[in-house]
Amino acid sequence: MRTLMFTLALVALSPALARAETVWQTDYTVAQEEAASSQKPLVVVFGPGANGWQLLGGGSLPEKASQTLAQSYVCCFVDTATPQGRDLARKFEISGSLGLVISDKTGNHMAFWHQGTLTADALSGYLNRYADPDRPLVTTETNPARPPVSFYPPTGTGVGTIQFAPAAGPVCRT
Numbered sequence: 001m002r003t004l005m006f007t008l009a010l011v012a013l014s015p016a017l018a019r020a021e022t023v024w025q026t027d028y029t030v031a032q033e034e035a036a037s038s039q040k041p042l043v044v045v046f047g048p049g050a051n052g053w054q055l056l057g058g059g060s061l062p063e064k065a066s067q068t069l070a071q072s073y074v075c076c077f078v079d080t081a082t083p084q085g086r087d088l089a090r091k092f093e094i095s096g097s098l099g100l101v102i103s104d105k106t107g108n109h110m111a112f113w114h115q116g117t118l119t120a121d122a123l124s125g126y127l128n129r130y131a132d133p134d135r136p137l138v139t140t141e142t143n144p145a146r147p148p149v150s151f152y153p154p155t156g157t158g159v160g161t162i163q164f165a166p167a168a169g170p171v172c173r174t
Helices: 002-018 026-037 052-057 063-072 083-091 122-128
Strands: 042-048 076-078 099-105 112-116 141-143
Touching: 026 042, 026 076, 042 052, 042 083, 052 076, 063 122, 076 083, 099 122, 112 122
Parallel strands: 042 076, 112 141
Antiparallel strands: 042 099, 099 112
């Protein structure tokens, strides 16, 4: 009898266990600290309204992208319909209401930057690419491509590089 009850309970829980829920942090500073302590990349999604993160994928996040977010990232949502959200978006050079920024596992360096919506395949591809916490970061990749951005100090060639913001501030390009 106990075996039957255990089996029924396990069957009832299995869909919930298989489908991890994405937890969206709405405080950027807390999310950045969580990313650093968990050694997971930080994904920051900018969008208007309470569920604006769904707009990034064109209206809803694909199941594959949702699974990758839940398993591999610390997720932060910034509501660009609020003055505070618009201010933070500007610090990330997001001029529209939608955008995506993915950091490295420290939460201090930007690995990927995008403004606007993405196709389901593109979104899932970028999330999978940067989910590896051991992926080396050399430049900030963008879509569409922009000039490379390096976090290394200038080489003395007379050409400077763009430095990343200090750990206390947002992961933004200066």
